[in-house]
Amino acid sequence: MLTLSGLTYRIGGRILLDQASAQIAEGSRVGLVGRNGVGKSTLLDLIRGALQPDGGAIELPRGHRIGFLAQEAPDGETTPLATVLAADSERTMLLAERDTRAEPLRVAEIEARLVEIEASAPSRAARILAGLGLDEAMQRQPLNELSGGWRMRVALAEILFAESDLLLLDEPTNHLDLEAALWLERFLRNYRRTLILVSHDRRFLNAVTTFTLHLERGRLTAYSGGFDAFLRARTEAARRLEILARRQSDERERLRAFVDRFRAKASKARQAQSRLKALARLEPIVLSVEEAPPRIAFPEPLHLRPPLITLERAAVGYVAGKPVLSRLDLRLDPDDRIALLGANGNGKTTLARLLAGQLEPMAGRVARSPNLACGFFAQHQIDQMQSDASAFDRLSALMPGGPPEAVRARLGRFGFSQEKAFVAAGELSGGERARLNLALITHNAPALLILDEPTNHLDIEAREALVQAINDFAGAVVLVSHDRHLVELIADRLWLVAGGTVRPFDGDLDDYERLVLETDASGTAGRSTTAAPGDRRATRRLAAKRRLELDPLRRVARQAEETIARLTEEREALDRTLAEPQGPRSDRFELFAVLKRRAELVRSIERAEREWLAAEQSIEREAK
Numbered sequence: 001m002l003t004l005s006g007l008t009y010r011i012g013g014r015i016l017l018d019q020a021s022a023q024i025a026e027g028s029r030v031g032l033v034g035r036n037g038v039g040k041s042t043l044l045d046l047i048r049g050a051l052q053p054d055g056g057a058i059e060l061p062r063g064h065r066i067g068f069l070a071q072e073a074p075d076g077e078t079t080p081l082a083t084v085l086a087a088d089s090e091r092t093m094l095l096a097e098r099d100t101r102a103e104p105l106r107v108a109e110i111e112a113r114l115v116e117i118e119a120s121a122p123s124r125a126a127r128i129l130a131g132l133g134l135d136e137a138m139q140r141q142p143l144n145e146l147s148g149g150w151r152m153r154v155a156l157a158e159i160l161f162a163e164s165d166l167l168l169l170d171e172p173t174n175h176l177d178l179e180a181a182l183w184l185e186r187f188l189r190n191y192r193r194t195l196i197l198v199s200h201d202r203r204f205l206n207a208v209t210t211f212t213l214h215l216e217r218g219r220l221t222a223y224s225g226g227f228d229a230f231l232r233a234r235t236e237a238a239r240r241l242e243i244l245a246r247r248q249s250d251e252r253e254r255l256r257a258f259v260d261r262f263r264a265k266a267s268k269a270r271q272a273q274s275r276l277k278a279l280a281r282l283e284p285i286v287l288s289v290e291e292a293p294p295r296i297a298f299p300e301p302l303h304l305r306p307p308l309i310t311l312e313r314a315a316v317g318y319v320a321g322k323p324v325l326s327r328l329d330l331r332l333d334p335d336d337r338i339a340l341l342g343a344n345g346n347g348k349t350t351l352a353r354l355l356a357g358q359l360e361p362m363a364g365r366v367a368r369s370p371n372l373a374c375g376f377f378a379q380h381q382i383d384q385m386q387s388d389a390s391a392f393d394r395l396s397a398l399m400p401g402g403p404p405e406a407v408r409a410r411l412g413r414f415g416f417s418q419e420k421a422f423v424a425a426g427e428l429s430g431g432e433r434a435r436l437n438l439a440l441i442t443h444n445a446p447a448l449l450i451l452d453e454p455t456n457h458l459d460i461e462a463r464e465a466l467v468q469a470i471n472d473f474a475g476a477v478v479l480v481s482h483d484r485h486l487v488e489l490i491a492d493r494l495w496l497v498a499g500g501t502v503r504p505f506d507g508d509l510d511d512y513e514r515l516v517l518e519t520d521a522s523g524t525a526g527r528s529t530t531a532a533p534g535d536r537r538a539t540r541r542l543a544a545k546r547r548l549e550l551d552p553l554r555r556v557a558r559q560a561e562e563t564i565a566r567l568t569e570e571r572e573a574l575d576r577t578l579a580e581p582q583g584p585r586s587d588r589f590e591l592f593a594v595l596k597r598r599a600e601l602v603r604s605i606e607r608a609e610r611e612w613l614a615a616e617q618s619i620e621r622e623a624k
Contacts, residue, residue, distance in 0.1 A: 036459040
């Protein structure tokens with residue numbers, strides 16, 4: 001269906017694609033994966049003809065239609081339903097031909113075909129729009145009355161409705177809530193034509209794709225199966241390559257030892273020359289050295305007594321007398337991990353802002369722990385970072401009086417190297433700005449994190465680092481995310497925001513998925529759901545107890561890790577001193593002192609490494 005042959009593309013003198021080749025069979029659902037910046041979006045642009053390659057070829061069957069989600073949202077007076085219907089190219093062409101006053105016989109044929117199409121097209125378009133969250137009223141509103149996020153859903157509905165022969169989707173869930181993402185997952189699983197999907201949501205990839213293309217260092221490698229199957233195959237391949245490299249290294253040493261020993265011996269000269277030629281022919285095995293995943297580590301929060309926040313019959317909104325949410329009776333404790341469920345527009349962000357203290361209650365009572373600090377992550381904060389101020393400038397402004405070393409150390413906990421710390425925020429990638437935002441909102445070591453779609457700009461490795469950081473965090477977390485993998489790994493409790501209020505959801509995400517997919521387009525999902533704490537409370541208590549039990553071990557591991565980093569830096573400084581021409585070698589007493597200190601550092605590093613390893617192994621055993 002699609003053949004890429006020796007594809008080469010350069011941008012700014014940098015080779016993004018280097019002789020990349022792949023074959024995709026018709027009807028395949030392909031996941032295109034790779035680190036941020038490797039060229040996945042560029043490859044999609046090349047396939048659809050928006051860019052031209054510097055070399056190689058892209059072959060597609062003649063007449064095949066390509067569907068691509070444009071970055072510009074549709075606008076104007078037309079309605080979402082009319083916009084989606086217009087995406088049916090056959091219907092649009094028939095209407096245009098009919099309006100040109102074709103021959104009567106042809107007009108009759110057109111009318112007959114339009115009757116067939118119209119019998120199913122409007123209902124199919126309405127189902128797709130409803131699945132993406134637009135109810136009947138929104139489907140008949142003018143596009144220019146909808147927000148940009150809703151209009152992007154209309155753009156997605158257009159290309160899904162058109163059923164193109166080749167569908168290219170680049171992060172299609174970024175504009176969706178969890179409910180719409182669940183619907184899209186099911187829709188794409190049943191897609192009958194060819195699909196290439198770029199996503200950093202590993203569960204979404206596993207659910208949708210049957211084939212994986214990995215883009216790394218300009219080359220494409222094909223793997224059968226979804227993302228987890230790709231990871232297993234890649235790990236096994238790397239292990240085999242490492243074994244081969246070790247064997248080859250041993251063989252090199254054996255041949256070199258033979259040559260060195262017998263080169264000058266006349267009786268062995270011919271064998272030595274033979275070994276030299278064999279050594280020259282031994283093609284070196286190059287191990288893949290991947291970029292280290294970004295590090296994320298939240299500062300240790302102040303330990304507060306429960307509850308952190310209590311809501312009693314509270315109501316909240318933006319317009320006087322018109323609450324978005326009411327009848328709120330909720331409690332948040334220091335050990336809570338809560339995910340908010342509910343369709344966009346139901347009030348998840350409103351509740352998050354109330355918990356963060358950014359909105360005052362319109363009625364009822366909200367009680368907070370006196371020393372409670374909250375870190376609130378929102379998408380608009382990332383969009384507002386287009387400036388000349390560096391990461392260091394931004395964080396130091398929030399830490400007045402803090403020494404530069406403390407600011408740089410805090411940035412280091414979020415993956416910012418010495419160089420990156422001083423790059424203008426406007427020049428950072430989306431993922432780097434997201435990590436910077438995490439550093440900024442936690443500058444005062446808050447005991448409560450409220451994270452509203454924190455992963456939109458993060459690649460898979462950074463998402464896994466975020467999961468680890470949240471699970472290591474000793475405070476409370478409230479999460480809003482369409483990334484089901486993230487929610488499943490973090491949340492102990494689920495709160496459903498629906499019907500103008502918030503209630504604990506009795507069940508897990510599988511239960512919620514069934515509820516969402518079985519609900520009609522009227523949007524009544526979850527309104528009759530009532531709290532039945534039983535098993536959920538027991539699960540929550542168990543999770544909290546296990547976190548408390550693991551806290552001492554995690555502190556030991558963190559302290560050991562910090563000790564290793566500090567001592568290693570000192571040892572490397574001594575090594576640089578010893579390597580300098582004007583170093584301590586001329587003074588034997590100074591040299592002895594330096595060597596003695598270096599030996600002490602090596603022993604201390606080894607001891608700290610043993611402590612760290614023992615703590616990590618204990619954490620792993622206890623977590624099982």
